[in-house]
Amino acid sequence: MNHGNLLAISDLHVAYEQNRKIVEELRPRTAEDWLLVAGDLGELTEDIDWALRTLSRNFAKVVWAPGNHELWTPRQDTSGLRGVERYQHLVRLCRELGVVTPEDPYPVWEGPEGPVVVAPLFLLYDYTFRTSPRLSREQALAEAHEKGVVCTDEFFLFPDPYASRQEWCEHRVRETEARLTALDPDLPLVLVNHFPLVREPTQILRYPEFALWCGTERTADWHLRFHVEVMVYGHLHIPRTTWHDGVRFEEVSLGYPREWQRPGHPPTVPPRRILPR
DSSP states (O other), rough: OOOEEEEEEEEEOOTTTHHHHHHHHHOOSSSSSSEEOOOOOOHHHHHHHHHHHHHHSSSEEEEEOOGGGBBBTTTSSSSSSOOHHHHHHHHHHHHHOOOOTTTTTEEEEEEEEEEEEEEOOOOOHHHHHHHTTSHHHHHHHHHHHHOOOOOOOHHHHHOTSSSHHHHHHHHHHHHHEEETHHHHHHHOEEOOOOOSSOOOGGGSSSSSGGHHHHHOOTTHHHHHHEEEEEEESSSOOOOOEEEETEEEEEEEEEHHHHHSSSSSOOOOOOSSSOOOO
């Protein structure tokens, strides 16, 4: 019996023509394949719409977790939506296309070794991935600004109606934690989030200060507390497989053309097969 595959990709950034062509040509390996998309399709709502429509036509099921870029409100974006309102707009778009979002019931993928719950997450970050535990959030941000390492989110990702991105993150973590806790603990999980659940993957960043915009310490034990088979993420633009406490973490980003065309970069053969192993 052919169960199909769980495939994954992230950071498609379809504003770049080379990346758009890759998305147009992405195809499943079997007719039953699911595609897990760990965020950063693009910035403009029309680009996000195009990418979701293209992918949903070609794969049996698409599961989407938002990245930081989808949540930007660029000046040239036709919707003009900000924060939670923008996110909800994207969720409605996904539902029109049959794409699973973090607001939907988590689907169950029937693999050759049994069922697996696929859980797309939307958690954001709260500036707790600091270069030193002695630094306060304000000091860590000041250090990043002094070194010229500042994520563009600071200018385009609005938390409305929350007072801050970290407050929005706190709400998302609390809500998601409750949902995961309520799941059947005997069923293994594939978690899909734009940011890694633990800070260790950020330790190879060229600019360590950028880790501030890469996750939250509040999820540091989730891969142990919950029955996690694989954790799928993107954002870092460093595609690789790592293991943390015996749990497999897969960074599945495509990234920008200047990155994936660079000599020595891992070969670009998207998407990555997550299961079966």
